[in-house]
Amino acid sequence: MVLTLARRGLKKIYFPNIIFRLVRAPNLASNQVAFRVPPKVNKLDIRDYLTHIYQVKVVDVRTMNYAAKRPVRKKSGVIRGHYHSRYKKAIVTLCEDFVYPPEPDRLYLDEFEDKAEMVRLYTRKLAGWKSRPQRINVRVKERLNKINEIEKQNVKEDLD
Template identity: 45%
Template sequence: MVRSPNLQPNQVAFRVPPSCNKFDIHSYLTNIYGVNIQEVRTMNYATVHKKARTGKMGVAQAAYKKAIVTVDAPFTWPAEPEWCALEREQFKLGSKSAGRKMKGWRFRAPEQERTRLKEISEELHARMEAEQSGKK
């Protein structure tokens, strides 16, 4: 499933292999998940090629198909887990300090950012350890 903010409440977007057709998507969702489907629309996206500095062409993104499925009942996304917000904040702070370093500014982040980054990494580390101990 793909988050698409421009869709209506009773529509859901999926990223599917290019070999799937509308009938496959409809039968899969109906038979496996028991969802009543009104309509299936598909869009093909081509492979994106990027040229490297060496002159070689590389595949930046493989080809895929996007399917927009209209269902009977309105669809609501589940609440986002807490660890997603922590990882997003950690990424934001890390990229901020990397950008500061690349632009030639101060290499060290302000004290407040450093302490917040340390708190986030400790929370994520504690969560990972709890998950590992729970699996054993």
């Protein structure tokens, strides 16, 4: 009885606390998708995750394990920096063709970086209790003004 419920997708499941990252891979077929998943996840977990949560019919799952990498300086050969954590790459073959979602707009991605830079400049301090005067890069300020103008135009268009 339990096996038939699991095959039909009626088995009660709970959302896992694992992260699947969709990787854009132009060299794959139209019905294949690449994911970057934690190394502890196996093929059965990947298939169950996609079928039960996203209701996607999975034909095949292939996985590749990638070891952790440590940056090495080319000239001296000295190991410096932090490890890049290990991960597993999963290539999933689906019944239907898959269309990637559109790429995010670079203008809005730059906005997040600029706001972080502004917060960093605003909160930095000198030795002791004195705070430094706020210095904002001119390009950053212009870009933020441009973004604000675009957002105002979008709001006006939505209201009309």
